[in-house]
Amino acid sequence: MPIDLLTPSGVTLALLPAVLLTVWSMVVLLVVAWRHGSEEDSRLAGWLSVVGVIGAAAATLWLWQSGAKSTGQPHMVYLDAYRFVSELLILFIAGATCLLSLRFLGKQRLLAPEYYVLVLFAAIGMQLMVAAADFILLFIGLEIMSISVYVLAGFDRFRRSSAEAALKYFLVGAFASAFLLYGIALVYGATGQTNYVLIGAQFAGSDTSLLARMGLALLLVGFGFKAAAVPFHMWAPDVYDGAPTPITGFMATAVKTAAFVALVRVLADAFPAFTGLWQPIVAVLAVASMIVGNVVALAQGSLKRMLAYSSIAHAGYLLVGVWTATDLGRAAVLLYLIAYSITSLAAFGIITAVERVGSRTVMLEDVEGFFRVRPWGALSMGVCLLSLLGFPGTFGFIGKWYLMSAAIDRNQLLLAVVMGIGSLLSLGYYLPVVMAMTMKPERTPDAHRQVLFSRAAKAIVAAAVITNLLFGVWPRKVVDLARSAASQMSAPTAPRPAGDR
């Protein structure tokens, strides 16, 4: 189905999933304006949001399956498999976050149903980010997402740490947005364009101007903040620790997915001529993230904080894929985003269930003896941790192995070896959790009485864990999907720099 993206109706059709979700979130907002008192109302809003997400996902699938292709000139949005897959992933995460929050909000007395609307708004921003082929749309998407997530991070009004998280995230995030905007402005100044492909075409063959180089550097800083890569990671631990747990999971997975997909797009389409310039920067960010994230995670007692630092390390692994600037690398980034998101989501789902009423966070001691009381929950958590570690038989291993292959394919052994060392370091903090759950006795006889696993949360965690194992053993379908998505990316692939064997 050809879509002419120069007409308003064409753009609307191409952004149909985001448009639908916007309309629906307005409806939910209206509903909660009248019904916002009881836990029942909150749950109603949650279920309505899930319905909206499913609708948007159906629209995405329809666009994808109908073979939507853009015609004519470069345009505002992409219509390719890379976008559709990442969009579906984001919608899945948003829906799962709503389901994981259903009972959690009641348990923690956070009965304000606007929560779900904000999750939907954030998802809309992310949809725009992964679809954007133009810096303006990217920035709009980024802001919609960021502002919604700032509010969500501070949603627990009764806790100081949550307010602190929101404020920190807001200040640092605003700073990052400014960097990004400044970068966009400089690039615009150098080229007179905001479209990625047109910018790329302007740069091709010409000398790289200082203006453009500065623009690229500022863009990388902005993306580094959003993706929480070292040295732009300082905000992440406090924010992840302070935010309500389902939101922490949402930030660690969906925000990361949106940021990385946009980063891959921008670098591949707008800056292929600068590959020699940005590759060393990305490599340094990757190595720093892998080492710092993993080493600092070793010292954490709080599970949420530990996972926050580990997510910094995972950003480092993903940056290795970004570094390659090849189809294989872009496929690996997509594959790893899917693997990492599914796994992290389930892990945060379990932590959400374990979290005690009014407790600040979940400590390592809090899960001691968890296996005896909740064997399936502990097993699922174990699978998630092994997958994050990159253990064979799990989806995480396939993702990590693919990223390593992509790096080695570009003769970059150093990054692959650092990835290996990073995995080894991460053993040091994932293993104690497994040990605490299975081999240590409970601290107190009623240690796990407050564990609240709603049926919806159970279903999400079970689905994620089963998918994880299934793709770990039989990854053919999803690997093919990532490969074909990366090879169909509309723009020409980055030229390989000289000296490539």
Added chain:
Amino acid sequence: MRPFLDSIGYAHWILSVLLLLPMAGVVLVLLAPERWARWLTLIVAIAEFVLALGLWWAFDPDSGGMQFAFTMTWLPELGISYRIGLDGLSLFMILLATAMMPLLVWGSWFAIDQKVRGYYALLLALKTGMIGVFISLDLFLFYCFWELLLIPMYFLIGTWGSTNRLYAATKFVVYTFAGSILMLVAIITMVTIVARGTGETSFAYDHLVRHSDLLAPYAPWLFSAFALAFAVKVPIFPFHTWLPDAHVEAPTAGSVDLAVILLKMGTYGFLRFAIPFFPAFALSRPVAAVFVALAVIGIVYAALVSMVQPDLKKLIAYSSVSHLGFVMLGIWGGTVASVQGAIIVMIAHGISTGALFFLVGMLYERRHTRLLADYGGLARVTPRLAAAFVITAFASIGLPGLNGFVGEFLVLIGSFGRFPIAVGIATTVVVFSAAYLLVAVQRVFFNPITHPENQDLKDATPRELAVLVPLIVAMVWMGLYPQPILRRTEAAAKRYVETVRPFLPARAPADVGAR
């Protein structure tokens, strides 16, 4: 026997069935009521052993290639397949692993009285991993099984081990994972290099060995990564410190499985992968000198450390390090005799050290101590256990007529041409191993009874005899008539030697062992 096996198509399905049966057993044990767990495991174990026994007859001893091969595509675009097969080297590892299984169940029958279901499920899962490692002919598959083994072993040590179990379990996993993570990088690098040279991306073992000449320029790094993974597992001298901890803290069955199979995975890795992939580098003089020197240091050092151990289990754990030094020596010896000797030592060490760990476990169940000082004079109280222990100790020492002698003798004569000094040192160490084991036997069984608790210990029960007798029969049989085993390993050893011979330094480096 052959016609019957052919008539049921044995060769086509046997390896996959051996791999899947324990996995099915895991599910069965987890779903069934807890009191059935050990019976179900026993049934699966016996079925597995009976099925595996057919390999003894179905195996064609004259062929050095892979037999019972089976291939199924898994990720064709990436060159990954489910490729399995078996040769004379892996045949005995499989037979050993499956034969040990029923004994392990009998051995843990009463010793494990809590979380029974999880214990037997893990024991079965461990078995799947072991069999997978030895039959994988695809490096991706091999790596998966290699790592998957860690999980059941981790939980076996950490949950059912003795006092210091959490430390030992963590140390075991960290060491092994640290060793093998770089192997993953090396595997991917190898495949990428070979794919560039040949245009075919494939993780198949045969494909990579055939094009090993393409790997030669990168051999130092790649070989080091493989060697590190295998050296930790063997374990070679400076990487051995996880072993005593893991052995001492593990429950009896865990110790036995570690000694019988897991340690052999390291030497198997050298024989199957590390050396055939990079023969020129691995067998070059400096590298050979390092490994032979480490092997000899391991033999001597571990024997000396064993002599001063107050803990019986630790003593046997260190003796393993010493024995596996002989295997390493034989592998680098590079003659048919030395390689066959290495394989025989692997089998013999499995049987006799396995038996020793079983015996220590039985003593522990009676007295709840492993310290030599707490025993004494048990020969009068428990004559059957004493007899079994003495025979096993003699087998482990390498007394002619028992299984330990055959392999060590072959290793020594086979390696003498290349490493005379190393062989000279290793030969004298046999005296040490006699010293530490005989002293241990004396202190446990023959000194006067000094502890009144030892007065009325129970002698071996029929269940315990069912564990020990088959092992002792195997020791005697292998010692007196090793011919059938030698015949079945000969072709594989020859093939290995033919692969490496062109790369052996032309003149025998007479002083290599002394460096």
